[in-house]
Amino acid sequence: MTDTSTRWQRRKDARPQEIIDAALTLFTQRGFAATKLDEVAKLAGVTKGTVYLYFDSKEELFFSAIREMVVPMLELGESRVASFEGSATELLKALTHSWVEKLLERKGVCLTKVMLSDGNQYPEIAAFYHQEVVLRGRRLFASVLDKGVASGEFRPMDTLLAARNLIAPILLYHIWLHSFAAFESSDMTPRDYVDFHLNLQLNGLRAHPERN
């Protein structure tokens, strides 16, 4: 990459991404409907009109945000699973923690929160999200469980269903953080919560587990 590109030029190319970032932040914080385009524009350092240079509508902006933020995350996860060497248990832990880090570092995942809030109003977006994020995410975790079953680490099971049990508490925990952060006493780090959750899932509740 040559450095003849002036800061101005780089800025021009960066605009859409800056707007998407701003939109994601606000969509996640306030929900889709409650986010005003004026605020998105201000946070992105432009004016409202500029947003319409790059996106046809508020809805289209949301659509783009999903595509550009979540899909790459899943692709990364898939490639890690494909190339991972080690036990399924380790992989499961690694994958989960990596996901959680992403969730914490930026808003990415909480698009799920936005989808839960406003998904109904936008069936096309919901369809896309369900296909490209929800199902794909489940398959990703299921594939790890499959490895574990194949290796004898895990009991045989419906791994797609089990994946949902793995994902749900973590997802809900993060959505929770957005909605009730002020009220949770929270002497517990997200890492603690995830560790506890993983151990519970891996071990089960029973004092004397049966083989079934």
Added chain:
Amino acid sequence: MTDTSTRWQRRKDARPQEIIDAALTLFTQRGFAATKLDEVAKLAGVTKGTVYLYFDSKEELFFSAIREMVVPMLELGESRVASFEGSATELLKALTHSWVEKLLERKGVCLTKVMLSDGNQYPEIAAFYHQEVVLRGRRLFASVLDKGVASGEFRPMDTLLAARNLIAPILLYHIWLHSFAAFESSDMTPRDYVDFHLNLQLNGLRAHPERN
């Protein structure tokens, strides 16, 4: 008295509940902000003005809905736990299934969905909901786990945390139904899902569980 039901025939006593029902249905489907009072009124079979005879504002309507629908559900659960005789495992299953039935038969629980969507905008409601529903629900499930630990059925654990792991997938599953119902192939009944989930939680994933 003939059944020529006019708008005058209905009783003042029935109206608030009818309006709350309509509101819950729409709040759950579309979220708080996206629900228009006109629609609530139409679904309740009245006009917009009538809603304001019984509720001071849209927000107050939502507040009333929470109070009248969710709190009684929790009280019922609490009394069942208090009076239950049998193993903690059975109690856990019974309680969960009873909850799920309520969820299915009506929209009640999915107030949680509404809180996740719009809770940020209405801190007072969020605070009330967190206190009276979220925490209380957790404590309810934790108390069952405590019984099991005391009886030796379950391993010692942080039962409040474990309660969250029990609740989350079921909750998320039902919220999911609202957001992505159209896209889930769903050859699986809610009952199936809950059974699978409970078994998984009770047994854990591991092929050879450790005592830890």
Added chain:
Amino acid sequence: MTDTSTRWQRRKDARPQEIIDAALTLFTQRGFAATKLDEVAKLAGVTKGTVYLYFDSKEELFFSAIREMVVPMLELGESRVASFEGSATELLKALTHSWVEKLLERKGVCLTKVMLSDGNQYPEIAAFYHQEVVLRGRRLFASVLDKGVASGEFRPMDTLLAARNLIAPILLYHIWLHSFAAFESSDMTPRDYVDFHLNLQLNGLRAHPERN
């Protein structure tokens, strides 16, 4: 009048007057538009529907109020002027103080305030009020001035115009009380104000002004 009339019966007959009283109180305090029929009804001790038994509309209620409250006051004044024996100066003082007492004791006059506020919207009412109250009130005071001119107490002048100068400050003073009562320090009684005003005016009117 027989006394077989029960309290109930008297009450029935009194209803319209009670409603008018309530309406006047509130119209004067808040203006016509800002007064809700619900409030009028409550103050009159009836329900909103009852108001419509006696008056066709809010506007009609206002109309009736004017007729029943102000016109009698003017008739009283006219008869006092007709029968008064004594100097025009004394008559002027007596008439003015009597008017002010009425103003203070109840809201009567401040219908003028309501007319000033809302008169434009209701040309018919304004026409009636102007004819039956404004002009007639001016003529009443002018007739007193005429007496004084005839008797040589006052200088010759356009008495109709002079009447306006007499009336205006007193009227405005009372309207003022409604609008700015909270802000006027008011170490002065209404009586003081009127006395001061009359003395000033009489000094201007007198044929042979005194040094006082």
Added chain:
Amino acid sequence: MTDTSTRWQRRKDARPQEIIDAALTLFTQRGFAATKLDEVAKLAGVTKGTVYLYFDSKEELFFSAIREMVVPMLELGESRVASFEGSATELLKALTHSWVEKLLERKGVCLTKVMLSDGNQYPEIAAFYHQEVVLRGRRLFASVLDKGVASGEFRPMDTLLAARNLIAPILLYHIWLHSFAAFESSDMTPRDYVDFHLNLQLNGLRAHPERN
């Protein structure tokens, strides 16, 4: 630049004043509550939404109107009094006529009418108006009377009270014009009315009354 005036051609700078002008016209004619923002907008040649670009609310619009129209008028009057050379009588006449001209040429003063109508509902505005307009106006006229007393033109008196007697008829006369213009035969110009009023008052004020 052609004169194809489009909605885009107008300048941001001119808009607020145009809207204030329209608002004053309608507030004065109809009162604050009875004036619809749609009408204000239409009279200003814009749409309702545009009003909200410049003013936060209807109330704020009224507040701005007071600040921008009446306060400068008073400041002008105060500076004229300060710099005037001549008799207090002349000053009083000049000041009054100048005020009346302002009243006639535009709606300015009749903000008083609006305050009388709707002041009760908006205590903050009433407080501001009373402080900055009513009291200040009284003080302005009183200061002229003080000059006259000092110079021996006028008898000693409570000049603040006397100021109210000077102001009231003129104010009421103009408020009257708005409410009953249609019904007053009015073969008399405002100038005539003011002259008559001033002469009458001056006769009452003078230290050495003339026969005129």
Added chain:
DNA sequence: CATGAATGAGCGTTCATTCAT
């Protein structure tokens, strides 16, 4: 007579979207 539940038109306010500059 009296009630009060119900109506529905109307207003203040918001905000996604447009477009002349």
Added chain:
DNA sequence: GATGAATGAACGCTCATTCAT
């Protein structure tokens, strides 16, 4: 490319009026 003034449809809420009881 970028701006921001302007739009207008939409929504929450109010209240005079109606009418079955």
